[in-house]
Amino acid sequence: MNVPSDHRPSRQIAERAPFQLSFEFFPPKTDVMEERFWESVRKLAPLHPRFVSVTYGAGGSTRDRTLRMVSQVKTDTGVDAAAHLTCVGATREEVDAVVRGYQTAGIRRIVALRGDSPAGVGMPFVQHPGGYTSAADLVAGIRRIGDFDISVAAYPEKHPQSPTWEFEIDNLKRKIDAGATRAITQMFFDNDDYFRLLERAAAAGITAPIVPGIQPIHSFKQISGFAAKCGASIPAWLAARFDGLDEDPETHALVASAVAAEQVLELVDEGITEFHFLTLNRSNLVLALARLLGVRPD
Numbered sequence: 001m002n003v004p005s006d007h008r009p010s011r012q013i014a015e016r017a018p019f020q021l022s023f024e025f026f027p028p029k030t031d032v033m034e035e036r037f038w039e040s041v042r043k044l045a046p047l048h049p050r051f052v053s054v055t056y057g058a059g060g061s062t063r064d065r066t067l068r069m070v071s072q073v074k075t076d077t078g079v080d081a082a083a084h085l086t087c088v089g090a091t092r093e094e095v096d097a098v099v100r101g102y103q104t105a106g107i108r109r110i111v112a113l114r115g116d117s118p119a120g121v122g123m124p125f126v127q128h129p130g131g132y133t134s135a136a137d138l139v140a141g142i143r144r145i146g147d148f149d150i151s152v153a154a155y156p157e158k159h160p161q162s163p164t165w166e167f168e169i170d171n172l173k174r175k176i177d178a179g180a181t182r183a184i185t186q187m188f189f190d191n192d193d194y195f196r197l198l199e200r201a202a203a204a205g206i207t208a209p210i211v212p213g214i215q216p217i218h219s220f221k222q223i224s225g226f227a228a229k230c231g232a233s234i235p236a237w238l239a240a241r242f243d244g245l246d247e248d249p250e251t252h253a254l255v256a257s258a259v260a261a262e263q264v265l266e267l268v269d270e271g272i273t274e275f276h277f278l279t280l281n282r283s284n285l286v287l288a289l290a291r292l293l294g295v296r297p298d
């Protein structure tokens, strides 16, 4: 290699563009889970993320909790908060009422999603009678209500329901053209899939940022289950790294940290400066990754 190793972007701190980080949480269901949520939010807030986002349970099942958590994150920590929102199981009027609720609560960022069929993630999406048809349709609806910062989903391995890559990229473009500011990707473990998505999007004239969604592997068993459900693949080399570690949490944690570091630093070396971390309401791996990026709590 001709480039000296300390000239890699991941090893240059002073000259590099500042990183933009965002952290995704899910709304806690129990008091114990809520304690963990707040502990993690409080540890990660001093990293000054661009925003913290809170997911929306399948079929809108967490509607009130999502609103409560995003509002409280904002008031308690001063960090900007984004609410996820889906079109599932609700009329346009009902979804619009949720958007207005966010507006009233001072939330100006929304992650706009179609969501999945209540019958299961792999099942065909059935539009609610009188509901929004897709994420692009929802983005347009939100735009009609107010001036929100809207993020949408993108898929480095193609959405499982997209028949072709052309359809996939057209759909992403529709969401951006409808008024989204950025896309955030589904989790992925092979960076080449992400780079190919960037190339395809650029070729289609998409200029909005496509921020990588980084899933640290707190539990390989749990994350492979999530990945299977959402159509993200687990490469054989990744499975091999965690093989046999179910009963060895210490080595599992060290491998998880090394795997996430390798993924993130490789992205940095290719010029990526924005990251969305899927925290699963835990802070330790994300704190370590932020430190590798030179982002420290103040």
Ligand code: FAD
Residues within 6 Å of the ligand: 054, 055, 056, 057, 058, 059, 084, 085, 086, 111, 112, 113, 114, 115, 116, 133, 134, 135, 136, 152, 153, 154, 159, 160, 161, 162, 163, 167, 168, 171, 175, 184, 185, 186, 187, 213
């Ligand atoms: P869309 O972009 O509307 O469509 C997804 C696919 O559906 C398209 O790729 C296409 O194949 C097909 N499609 C779209 N329009 C049409 C059409 N007119 N005709 C035929 N096919 C069409 N889910 C939750 O329930 N809650 C969350 O909080 C949540 N957060 C997420 C955050 C991120 C960053 C990501 C990546 C996903 C998240 N999801 C969440 C999952 C998401 O709801 C699912 O992936 C869902 O299957 C697709 O949502 P979408 O917004 O990408 O849909």
